[in-house]
Amino acid sequence: STDKTLIVGGAGNGVLDVKNGGQVNSQDSIIAADLGSNGTASLDGAGSLWKSLGDMIVGQSGNGSLSLTNGAKVQTAGNTVLGAQKGSNGSVSVDNGTLSTDKTLIVGGAGNGALDIKNGGQVTSLDGIIGANQGANGSASVDGAGSLWETLGDMIVGQSGNASLVLANQSVAKVGGGTLRIANDSSSNAALYVGATSDKAADAKGAGSLEAKRVVFGQGQGLVQFNHNDQNYQFDAGFEGQGHVNHIAGQTVFNGDSSGFTGQLNVKGGELLLNNRMAGQVQVDQNASLHIGAFNGSQGEVLSDIGNDGQVVFDRNNQYQYDHVIYGSGSVEQRGTGSTVLTGENTYQGGTLISNGTLQLGAGANGGNSGSILGDVQIDAPGSLVFNRANDYRFDGALSGTGTLYKRGAGRTELSGDSSAFHGRSYVDSGILAVNGKLGGSTDVYDGATLAGNGQVGNVTLHKGATIAPGNSIGTLTLAGDLDQHNGSTFHAELLSTGANDRLLVNGAARLEDGSIIKADKLDSKRYELDRRYLVLATEKGLSGRYKLTGDTWVSTFYDVVDNYDSHNAYLDVQQTRLFQEAAFTPNQRATATAAQSLKGAAVPALTPPVHNKLFEAIAYLPDDHQARDAFDxxxxxxxxxxxxxxxxxxxxxxxxxxxxxxxxxxxxxxxxxxDTHSGLTPWITTLGNWGEVKGDSNTANLRSDTKGFLTGVDTAVGDRGHVGxxxxxxxxxxxxxxxxxxxxxxxxxxxxxxxxxxxxxxxxxxxxxxxxxxxxxxxxxxxxxxxxxxxxxxxxxxxxxxxxxxxxxxxxxxxxxxxxxxxxxxxxxxxxxxxxxxxxxxxxxxxxxxxxxxxxxxxxxxxxxxxxxxxxxxxxxxxxxxxxxxxxxxxxxxxxxxxxxxxxxxxxxxxxxxxxxxxxRVTPELSLGAAYNGQLGSGASEHGLSLNASYRF
Missing domain, CATH: 2.40.128.130 (Autotransporter beta-domain)
Structure with a gap:
């Protein structure tokens, strides 16, 4: 015990060995004080104690080491520094021992420091700094169950120097202040390793835990790496700042809010589950998996694009809208029971699996003009895929599985791939679903929605208010199954005057409920071809019921488009519905109309219409009876x-x-x-000038006449009283x-x-x-x-x-x-x-x-x-x-x-x-001249004439 500084290895080599309950007390404590010195201190056993009332420095300028084993303790009232000066080396091993520092524990002050906590070793300090000054190198390892480094304040891994912190095998680093800083200054290069320090998945080991609220990357080169072999490993701290987070192996759940992260998240292997928000750049490598949401939870978000060469899994139990883009060669899985809405124009190439819940493309009426994916989609029950865009969208991939497909949103969605391996059910709730490829399973179309396209579908049920419209303009839609059309639903059949038309080919049976509608829609401005037959519905197993025909059915006053049927087919026929003579009013009109009608012969509607007499055709196209009567006249x-x-x-x-x-x-x-008194001949001449009109009636027209000419003759007396000429x-x-x-x-x-x-x-x-x-x-x-x-x-x-x-x-x-x-x-x-x-x-x-x-x-x-x-x-x-x-x-x-x-x-x-x-x-005894008017006036005709005449007797 000393009230001065205890130096182990001042200028030379020094050794301190405390065991079997031995105790050492000193004011300050230095191990390897001077340059070139070597100092070693070992404490072993329960009760063995070194208590320093001031600071403790392990490797002030020389090479110092401190070992605490089997319950031995070191207590420092001041700071503890490992590798204090430049060039120094200080290492501390806490192997089932205890190191407590009332102030800051610095691993690598200006030199090289190493802290190894294992086998239940305990380290506590006010703050913790690894790699304090520029040029320093600090490393700390916390390994094993019960092993702990706890700070009452914050912990810095790389303040200005180089540093690493390893948490492995159920060890714990507890940051009481809540913040773990990594690479704080621009000169720092620092890393936190959870599990192994190697970046190879084969080297993975058990993970330790970090108890902190946040991990803050500074201005230097910061890294957090997860390379462990644990399952459901919980990492509660959120990331902030610009650094790198690499996930190599294991299953890790990020519970912290990383919305302030501006660095790079690299999922290089294992499974990373996001149970909170994640920003920054996100990259998922091959054989790696990024989960948005954890174990069907209610949280988990990515606030940026995702480069995906592995797998992205949406695993939430509620609705989540992802507004960014997933790109790369990887795949996407919808796994949670909730609904994931994609609004970005995603380009990932690896396909999509929907094993549960709902994956929706587009936000529908709420600005749903974007949201797409590429590649094939497997929809397993009870999963569902929803197309919910307000604009036109084409999906070229193939669908498969036994799940459910929904078409929502006001837009038109086109399916162009071969989805014959899809065996689930499709529901067209709104907008248009245009199948130009193949779609297996059964399809239900509801009020206000339309099923269209040139491709193939399975069984189709049209509910009230629904529409089926083959083609993208004129086309054929094939049903591999049956057609059930309910009351109030519509078959929208587009037609061209030349004979092209929309058609439904039903490989099964077609059942038309009373009130089923077919709407004829002629697209071109040319008139229908007379007696043209349009095959609009053809079945292999029979047709029952009839349509109510609406739309462009008027052709002329004599022809209409009508619906006709046989046991397997439905037709729209441009058919004569009135004989010509039905438009006639007068006998002449009726006779002419009957004759013109006979020009048609026995012609009936046909897919290749008969060639009609041009006169018959012209009359047949007349728009009203008035014009028809005029034509007959x-x-x-x-x-x-x-x-x-x-x-x-x-x-x-x-x-x-x-x-x-x-x-x-x-x-x-x-x-x-x-x-009279001469027996000679008398020649004469008279002019003819006559005009008149024979009046018509309702059956005939007026006739005007104008005659001009002359007559001349000669006559003679016969006997006393006769004349001949x-x-x-x-x-x-x-x-x-x-x-x-x-x-x-x-x-x-x-x-x-x-x-x-x-x-x-x-x-x-x-x-x-x-x-x-x-x-x-x-x-x-x-x-x-x-x-x-x-x-x-x-x-x-x-x-x-x-x-x-x-x-x-x-x-x-x-x-x-x-x-x-x-x-x-x-x-x-x-x-x-x-x-x-x-x-x-x-x-x-x-x-x-x-x-x-x-x-x-x-x-x-x-x-x-x-x-x-x-x-x-x-x-x-x-x-x-x-x-x-x-x-x-x-x-x-x-x-x-x-x-x-x-x-x-x-x-x-x-x-x-x-x-x-x-x-x-009488002009002369021989010559006579005259003039006369004659007229004939009747209700049906009138004539008027003027004549001049002359005669000359011999």
Whole structure:
């Protein structure tokens, strides 16, 4: 015992051996004081004690060592320094002994210090510093169960020098101040080793424990290494600052908050389980595993990207959202029962295993426009994979396993890989799931969600409000199993006019519940092909039920898209649902429509649609009945019949001219007609100028006519009271029906004979005439989708015989009245013809019309002697004309390839008022000139004419 400093090896060599309960007391204590000295102190056994009231220095300038074994103790009231001065070496071995320092324990002050605590050795100090000054080297090892270094304050591993602390085999380092600092200054290079100091997993040993709140890396080169062989090793301190944390072997649980860590975490081997937050750079090497969450716990986060060449395991029991990126060649496992949400664009290549809980890609409505993985995913029950993105996403990997797949989020997720090895169940809850690869198992689609794609799925159940839409536009979706479509669900079938369409191929059976919907959606602007059949659903094991069809089903007023079925298939057919004649209103329209309908023949919807007659096709596409009726009117050919009405009407021009000439030439007008007293010939000529209209009705259109020409003849007296003559002439009639866009030019040549006499005071007049007409007709047919210009030339002839009976009464020498009765028979025959043009061209049969007209009326005339001595005659007449036979011409027509149909033309009037007014004057005894107006007015037709005539007697 000394109250001074006890020096063991001052300038030379010194040895202190305390045992068997021996005790040493000193003020200060130095082992190996001077440079080159060697000092050794050993304390052994229980009760053996060295008590220093001041500081204790082991290796002040020389080489000092202190050994405490078998319960021996060293107590220092001051600081304890191992390797105090530069070049010194100080080592302390606490082997089942006790070292206590009331102040700081420094391992490597400026020299080299080593502290070895083992076999239950105990070291306590106020603070602990390993490698205090620049250039110092300090090392401390705490090894074995019961071995302990405890500081009441903080502990620094590498303050300015180089340092290491090893915790192995259930030893404990307890930092009462809560902070273990590593490589505090920039000159320091320091490490904490948990387990072995080697960086080879084969050298792993049992781990010791660090009881501290935080491990703070300073400005130097700091390292914490875990290379142990323990399972469920708990490391409670969190990391702060910029250093390196390496995990070599063992299973370690990080419980501390490392959100302030800015260094590098390297998981080189073993399993590292994060039960709190981890920042910094994270790298997982091959054959290593990083767990986010520990043993299905509720904590564990990584606040940065993860370079993963090994395995990353999500092992939490609650929801965790990882917003960073996992990259590298490694794999990822979802192991916890909770839900992990990935929002980063992950690029790791090693595949994904979901053994439990849920792995979700994207945050759905909450900004879920990111979140992806690469490679294959194995989903084991009860695990689930959720696609929950708000935008479009393509997954190229393959799915397998017996777990569950969910499609959530408003976006479109495309599966392009071969997931036929997936045998679980898929639920499409929202958005679109487009399977362009293969997806095994069963798929349920719910309200508001859509199953699409060109690939293959298994069994599919469509619940109310769900949609199945094969293809990505037009495409085919194959079901390896059955299809069950419930009430209110929709098969969205996209179609192209050219025949391409969405299709479901069901290798099993399809069951359509009442109220199942199929929606036709034509994508292009072109019209549907008529009688096109779209195979939309084909099954191998049968089809039951029917669809409710909606969507783009309207084609025209005659065609619709309809759904048809057989025992295995469902079709959408562009099918005629109304016959043409159902749109017709008038008889002509109905007849024309029926004939046009016959152009279709027996055509039925087919996958390769029939080639239709162009005319049929054009009518079939008409959008409404109004346009259809207009088309039928244009196509009917009624104009040709109406032309015959005009021929019948115009027949009067010849007979009226003959009768007028006879009245001038008969004995009844002996005083006005020089030929009565001359037996020579009297030639005459009259012009023809006639215009009129045959009015149509609901069935036919108006017909306007305009005739110009002349007639000329010669007659002579026969006996005292008779006259006979012949006539000929030419006229050209222009006919036009504006509403039918039809017209014709008729060239007419007239021939006739006439005669008259007087019997018992009655004037008898009569004759016969023949007219040959060359009809050059043109029609234009223009309606939506069709235009045609039709021409025809054909002959017609008009034969007529007429007679008139009149009785003249002289009211005075210059005024006469003549009641009369007229009867005329007219026959018009037209030859058959064929129009030139397109499909609307008609082929007409020959036609014949016969009519008998009766006319009752009254004529009046008055003579006036002019001042120049010439005689002026003014005359006029009025009468009622009645047609005895049918007044509506008709004929049979056909389009090329159609059935025959009968069409009516515009009807002329059955009853008409006929009027005439004119003047005639004898210019010379031989030459007479005249002018007249004649008209015919009826409810169905009206005509007006002007004529000039001249005669010359010889």
């Amino acid at each position: 244009q196509l009917s050919g009624e104009f040709h019949n109406s032309t015959r009405s005009a021929l019948v009407q115009d027949s009067r021009l010849v007979r009226d001219a003959a009768n007028t000439r006879l009245r001038s030439a008969t004995a009844a007008q002996a005083r006005d007609t020089a030929s 012949v006539l000929t002439g030419y006229s050209r009639t222009e006919l036009k029906s504006s509403s039918r866009d039809s017209s014709s030019d008729n060239d007419n040549i007239h021939l006739g004979v006439y005669g008259g006499t007087q019997v018992s005071g009655f004037d008898l007049r009569g004759g016969m005439a023949y007219t040959w007409s060359r009809i050059d007709a043109k029609r234009s047919v223009n309606f939506a989708g069709y235009s045609d210009h039709l021409k025809s030339k054909h002959d017609a002839n008009t034969l007529q015989a007429f007679g008139e009976l009149g009785r003249r009464f002289d009211l005075s020498p210059s005024v006469q009245l003549e009641p009369f009765a007229n009867l005329a028979y007219v026959q018009v025959k037209s030859e058959g013809f064929k129009e030139s043009g397109g499909p609307a061209a008609l082929r007409a049969k020959h036609a014949s019309d016969e009519q008998t007209f009766s006319t009752l009326g009254l004529r009046a005339s008055a003579d006036k002697q002019l001042d120049n001595g010439k005689l002026l005659t003014v005359f006029g007449s009025a009468g009622w004309k009645h047609a005895l036979n049918g007044i509506t011409p008709s004929n049979t027509y056909r389009f090329d390839g159609s059935d025959a149909f009968r069409i009516e033309g515009a009807a002329y009037s059955r009853n008409s008022a006929v009027v005439e007014a004119g003047v005639e004057t």
